Amino acid sequence: MQKFQSVCPFCGTGCSLTLYVENNDIVKVEPNKNAPSNKGMACVKGLSSHEFVKNKERLKKPLIKKNNKFVEFSWDEAIRYVAKNLKQIIKKHGGNSIGILNSSKCTNEENFLMYELASKVLKSPNVDQCARLCHMPSGIAYSKMFGISAMSCSYSDFEKAKAIMICGANPAVQHPIIFNHILNAKRKGVKLIVVDPRKSKTAKSADIHVEIEEGKDDAFYIAICKYLIKNNLIDKEMLRRTKDYDFFIEELKPFGDINELCEYAGVNPNLVEEIGQLIGNNKTIFINGLGLTESAGCVTNVELVGCMALLTGNIGKEGTGVAPLRGQCNVQGASDIQAYYNKKLKYDKNGFPYFEKKFNTALSSTEMVEGILTGQIKALYIMGENPAMSHPNLKLNYKAFKKAEFIVVQDIFMTETAKFADVVLPAASFAEKDGTFTNSERRVQLLEKAVSYNGIEDWKIICMIAKAMGNKKDFNYKNTKQIWDKLRKKIDIYSEITYKKIKQNYGVQFPATKKSEKVLYKSYFYHKEGKAIFPSIRIYPPSMIRNKNFPFRLITAGTLEHFQTGTMSRHCQTLTKINNEPFVNINPKDAKRLKIKDNTMVEITAPNKQKIKAKAKITNDVKENYLFMPVHFNEAKVNLLTSEKLIDISKTPEYKGIIVKIKKI
Structure with a gap:
């Protein structure tokens, strides 16, 4: 064996x-x-x-749509067909008319090669990936404040802390092994604070549970910042390592007093004092998740978490830090490549590292959909993503996909998105390829190719297309190590990480440059002068407010046994035996009032008139006037209900801002 x-x-x-x-x-x-x-x-x-x-439904041969039906073709025929159509579109409309979706389920090497294809062959700036839908606000917030968007600590730091504050995340379900690290820390006396409108599995383990109103996190965190400053629970040594602190204090003044902010957020003001004293006097790690980044104040929410860390000096030391939890196996790596592909690491006159600013003209993945409808985007090349399930306002997406002149989908199953494609290319799974993933604690790890069942590695497909379009010189790779060595010359934070070092150490954490430190931000932040920057703050209320016609707030997230749009997990027999059907959680009082019984079918309707059906599950885990649904099931596509409205500079959808009504069927 x-x-x-x-x-x-x-x-x-x-x-x-x-x-x-x-x-x-x-x-x-x-x-x-x-x-x-x-x-x-x-x-x-x-x-x-x-x-x-090894599921039998895996894609096996390239498919080309003829007369609205997929027909099997050889790899040579399919690659030539893709190259021919992309060339024609570039000649007629220019490279800017092509949108490319990278994948956080693909390796660093494959994501890097897709950027190379976009810049050197397709001549398109429009490259994006699924972090746009979830963690882009963390990327923007922490890059602006600290210079790098990543977990500043490691999982091993959890037990060195005195408190862990989880803001809008449910790691007990979404990141079970990270939650085991947290529980180990809790057994050693670490206090656990959870801010979540639901009584989630994580919240049930908390010492302090803040059952906040959905979409009003920013007001609560402003209240805590005000309390810390008012009661002098701030780290003056850390403040000397920051810029714009006085400006930040002025920014907080218009937001009223702590009681007013707590009333708006639906929180007892006593919790502000309790939490303020705990994090202001103890080593604390701040964890954030999609509850912050998919709400109305997404970037501001994350910035305020960073502000709590700076104010209390809880960053740059063991047992402290900010910890954004990444939702997919390579969100961190795919985001690193997206952030630093054209951004060089430089050093100021005092030797402090910083990244030069990059002007980005690319369309986001959600803007590409609008671009198809306006005629700006003519073609899509989608690698390992399923926007026909994950994007907001799916009906609008379907309209766009039908209008596009040419769509290529590269995946392992016939996804909802692949059904709209003109060409479907069968890719290899994680077990059928070599390469690297970067996890939430910044650890770059190797995958070894173990088997060959179906499909071809994504990096090989990209090279085949590039060569068919006339560029053989830049895509003549024989293995992923060659791609990695090219990547680390381009992506500075990976520059000193080699395959050999990764194998020897069960992974290597970035940044790994000649001047990097093991503890992120111990001596400097990645800005000129080595200083962190306090942000400008404003409150973003939810775009949709509950009313008599739509009296419920719908929260969406994942379950323990399934993952994202279900492409992989719903093809695992063990997982589908646990649960394989959509459901909606409803509070017992709401269920009684609406005469809804447990396990009966209900209909959920949004203001955009879209409807989905699911089984009702009655539970006290959701508050009155709240519902919860998982995102995995194409039988009840929750993103039919979401709005196409994009939030602030992140261009992230407001997934947590859905208002709905519900009735029994």
């Missing part, structure tokens, strides 16, 4: 796995006991990950 090292393809925890193979068949998956990220632990999804790899 052969053993191959790999990384779990689901959430951003980055659990190291060993794949056991006999006769080109994965017979067992085990967590790696020596890996620092998971220490021999894995959740049910990770242990079942081999099941979708």
